Amino acid sequence: MTDHSEVDTVTGKSTTGHEWDGIKELNTPLPRWWVIAFYLTIVWAIGYWIVYPAWPLIASNTTGLFGYSSRADVAVELANLEKIRGDKMVALGAASLADIEKDPALLALARAKGKTVFGDNCAPCHGSGGAGAKGFPNLNDDDWLWGGTLDQIMQTIQYGARSGHAKTHEGQMLAFGKDGVLKGDEIVTVANYVRSLSGLSTRKGFDAAKGEKIFAENCVACHGDGGKGNQEMGAPNLTDKIWLYGSDEASLIETISQGRAGVMPAWEGRLDPATIKAMAVYVHSLGGGK
Amino acid sequence: MNKTVNPNELKPADDNAPLYAARKKVYPQSVSGTFRRIKWGLMAFCLGVYYLLPFVRWNRGLGAPSQAVLIDLPNSRFYFFFIELWPQEVYYFTGLLIVAAVALFLMNSIGGRIWCGYLCPQTVWTDLFYAVERLVEGDRRERMRKDKSSDPIKLERIYEIVLKHSIWLLIAWWTGGAWVLYFNDAPTLVKELVTFQAPMIAYVWIGILTASTYVLAGFMREQVCTYMCPWPRIQAALTDEWALNVTYRYDRGEKRTSVKKAAELRALGQQVGDCVDCYQCVAVCPTGIDIRNGPQLECIQCGLCIDACDNVMTKIGRPKRLIGYDNDINIQRRQEGKAPIYRIVRARTIVYSAIIAAVGGIMIYTLATRSLLDVNVLHDRNPVAVKLSDGSIRNAYTVRLLNKSGYDRVIAIDVEGPVNPTMHVVGVDSVTPDRPIIVVPRDSTSELRLLVTAPAENNPEKSIPVRFHVMDIGLGVAASATDNFVTP
Numbered sequence: 055m056t057d058h059s060e061v062d063t064v065t066g067k068s069t070t071g072h073e074w075d076g077i078k079e080l081n082t083p084l085p086r087w088w089v090i091a092f093y094l095t096i097v098w099a100i101g102y103w104i105v106y107p108a109w110p111l112i113a114s115n116t117t118g119l120f121g122y123s124s125r126a127d128v129a130v131e132l133a134n135l136e137k138i139r140g141d142k143m144v145a146l147g148a149a150s151l152a153d154i155e156k157d158p159a160l161l162a163l164a165r166a167k168g169k170t171v172f173g174d175n176c177a178p179c180h181g182s183g184g185a186g187a188k189g190f191p192n193l194n195d196d197d198w199l200w201g202g203t204l205d206q207i208m209q210t211i212q213y214g215a216r217s218g219h220a221k222t223h224e225g226q227m228l229a230f231g232k233d234g235v236l237k238g239d240e241i242v243t244v245a246n247y248v249r250s251l252s253g254l255s256t257r258k259g260f261d262a263a264k265g266e267k268i269f270a271e272n273c274v275a276c277h278g279d280g281g282k283g284n285q286e287m288g289a290p291n292l293t294d295k296i297w298l299y300g301s302d303e304a305s306l307i308e309t310i311s312q313g314r315a316g317v318m319p320a321w322e323g324r325l326d327p328a329t330i331k332a333m334a335v336y337v338h339s340l341g342g343g344k
Numbered sequence: 345m346n347k348t349v350n351p352n353e354l355k356p357a358d359d360n361a362p363l364y365a366a367r368k369k370v371y372p373q374s375v376s377g378t379f380r381r382i383k384w385g386l387m388a389f390c391l392g393v394y395y396l397l398p399f400v401r402w403n404r405g406l407g408a409p410s411q412a413v414l415i416d417l418p419n420s421r422f423y424f425f426f427i428e429l430w431p432q433e434v435y436y437f438t439g440l441l442i443v444a445a446v447a448l449f450l451m452n453s454i455g456g457r458i459w460c461g462y463l464c465p466q467t468v469w470t471d472l473f474y475a476v477e478r479l480v481e482g483d484r485r486e487r488m489r490k491d492k493s494s495d496p497i498k499l500e501r502i503y504e505i506v507l508k509h510s511i512w513l514l515i516a517w518w519t520g521g522a523w524v525l526y527f528n529d530a531p532t533l534v535k536e537l538v539t540f541q542a543p544m545i546a547y548v549w550i551g552i553l554t555a556s557t558y559v560l561a562g563f564m565r566e567q568v569c570t571y572m573c574p575w576p577r578i579q580a581a582l583t584d585e586w587a588l589n590v591t592y593r594y595d596r597g598e599k600r601t602s603v604k605k606a607a608e609l610r611a612l613g614q615q616v617g618d619c620v621d622c623y624q625c626v627a628v629c630p631t632g633i634d635i636r637n638g639p640q641l642e643c644i645q646c647g648l649c650i651d652a653c654d655n656v657m658t659k660i661g662r663p664k665r666l667i668g669y670d671n672d673i674n675i676q677r678r679q680e681g682k683a684p685i686y687r688i689v690r691a692r693t694i695v696y697s698a699i700i701a702a703v704g705g706i707m708i709y710t711l712a713t714r715s716l717l718d719v720n721v722l723h724d725r726n727p728v729a730v731k732l733s734d735g736s737i738r739n740a741y742t743v744r745l746l747n748k749s750g751y752d753r754v755i756a757i758d759v760e761g762p763v764n765p766t767m768h769v770v771g772v773d774s775v776t777p778d779r780p781i782i783v784v785p786r787d788s789t790s791e792l793r794l795l796v797t798a799p800a801e802n803n804p805e806k807s808i809p810v811r812f813h814v815m816d817i818g819l820g821v822a823a824s825a826t827d828n829f830v831t832p
């Protein structure tokens with residue numbers, strides 16, 4: 055090798071002999087510690103190839119010396135998590151609904167668990183906060199079609215309403231108009247009568263006595279005397295301020311002529327009992343039930 | 345080499361050194377004197393506090409940690425003697441940081457880099473490591489000779505090197521060990537560490553701090569101050585002409601001559617400088633600079649060159665403090681033949697002191713009046729308001745009660761704002777109607793779901809400010825929080 059070296063006067067170092075635009079390159083080799091560290095990383099990498107799964111083969115990959123795999127690691131972690139949660143969920147499953155609400159720790163667990171499960175399963179219909187929508191009950195208020203005690207809520211979640219489950223809530227609003235039971239003007243009259251029950255304004259000149267008579271003949275069977283409703287049949291209270299399908303005359307006329315039969319699926323079998331319990335407690339705590 | 349330097353006469357060309365310089369190993373010589381004694385004292389104090397503080401006990405009653413200073417990460421608590429801080433109170437640390445920063449400014453405006461020279465951990469541990477090095481390998485000359493020597497290495501030398509590094513590692517290891525003791529009960533943790541029962545994270549941190557102490561104090565030393573630390577740059581912007589800095593009084597020192605020549609010239613009645621060019625000040629300097637070249641970035645203001653030169657001056661019978669703490673103004677004044685003046689109380693120091701006093705005062709005040717009961721309220725977002733079957737309006741809130749005291753509290757909640765409100769806490773049967781009563785265990789928080797209902801006809805506004813009052817029924821301690829009551 056020819057010796058290009060020439061000594062730089064300022065630093066006293068030799069140059070590489072390379073020069074660009076009058077700037078010469080000093081010969082500054084990498085520090086020894088750096089080079090050693092570099093070789094060590096190579097050695098380390100080779101060790102890594104041997105110890106850990108590394109090389110892709112045609113159908114699989116090398117498994118490494120100790121058969122380690124991150125997938126197995128995750129499985130172990132998940133199993134551990136289940137074990138940690140398991141105890142608590144067992145405690146939840148064993149406690150009665152009322153006891154869960156009395157125990158701050160269990161209540162917090164049930165609410166947390168219930169909230170996630172609610173978000174995954176119930177929010178599409180009832181909204182993420184349980185605020186409901188037209189035809190889908192608001193779970194934060196105190197009006198419950200099938201009853202708002204802890205047990206009643208739990209039952210509704212388990213079996214649903216008109217869900218096809220053997221123990222489901224049955225009962226539906228008949229289609230008085232479509233089925234030809236009531237005529238158009240009768241429907242308008244009874245709709246106004248129902249509005250009057252909860253103190254809403256009525257159409258001018260509407261015949262209250264006639265409305266009452268139609269109501270007594272057709273509606274009392276489900277909605278009860280005075281329209282107070284019947285939770286056995288899921289018949290709403292018509293005297294309160296909460297209307298699942300709207301309280302204006304048009305909505306009422308539609309309800310009376312077409313009938314209503316919203317469906318709530320049964321969750322038994324899809325969710326485990328402890329989870330359903332947690333959800334019942336969560337829903338009950340939204341508004342305290344009734 | 346023996347260039348006479350008057351900073352006022354420096355030309356730009358004198359500053360033309362290359363930007364890169366390879367490190368020259370520094371072999372600071374041992375020295376004795378006033379500043380060395382101050383440094384030993386401060387070192388003993390700082391290290392003593394650092395190593396022993398975790399073992400100081402403080403009785404906080406049953407169930408509470410009895411360590412005076414403890415950072416309890418799992419429970420998010422910080423204990424400092426009689427003070428206990430919660431995560432909600434991190435602003436105390438902000439205050440502490442402000443005070444610390446301004447204290448640094450104040451120190452700087454009074455005496456330059458006092459922090460660097462005497463208190464900075466880098467300085468303290470490097471000083472300690474140098475002391476070990478001197479003890480094992482001998483003083484400056486010996487170490488230089490040993491490092492340069494091309495003789496084949498003898499067993500004795502190997503023994504020295506191994507011993508030095510062992511002691512260094514021991515100190516470094518104990519430094520890392522002391523660190524983790526601040527995060528757990530010290531005696532228990534020591535026991536666990538010794539029996540290898542301690543959590544992995546403790547060993548990891550000890551490892552990290554052992555390595556950093558060993559490398560920073562054993563090898564990098566003054567390079568940390570010169571190249572890594574931002575403070576020299578910042579302090580240069582903060583310092584002013586009144587700040588006392590370690591200064592070579594060149595007006596008194598120049599022209600430099602040998603002791604003999606100086607005596608001769610003086611006998612002839614001629615003007616000579618006091619500096620005898622003995623290089624003692626350079627030999628002791630831990631950053632390896634010559635203070636006679638004027639103020640320099642590298643100088644950490646440790647004052648050791650003052651001690652070194654004072655010793656020389658005493659020996660040759662000249663007045664001390666040829667090198668001393670002095671300021672720019674006096675250099676000027678002495679040249680003009682005026683008496684030096686020193687001024688510690690001036691606008692800058694007054695402002696810094698006032699800031700420290702103000703922030704410190706606020707912190708002490710809030711700490712003294714700190715409430716041991718607190719409440720946070722969060723309004724439900726979805727739905728914000730619910731209409732009930734009787735037409736009344738209900739809003740739901742998440743209420744967090746914080747009981748920072750060492751005993752359980754029985755707390756009543758009252759609401760103020762909407763007309764005729766009623767309250768219900770989920771899971772709690774109120775004995776007193778509309779006034780939920782909750783027990784919050786000591787040193788903990790309770791999160792409640794609180795429902796407030798009010799008749800719509802009495803509360804026609806879209807949004808009504810509400811105030812939640814919580815009160816410890818037994819002690820009468822109260823706290824409150826505000827939010828809104830919304831109608832749909």
Ligand code: SF4
Pocket residue numbers: 590625628629630631632633634635642643644645646647648649650
């Ligand atoms: S010049 Fe003097 S004060 Fe500055 S670092 Fe060196 S010995 Fe310390």
Ligand code: SF4
Pocket residue numbers: 592597618619620621622623624625626636652653654656666667
């Ligand atoms: S120690 Fe004092 S006398 Fe000696 S070279 Fe330094 S300044 Fe001059």
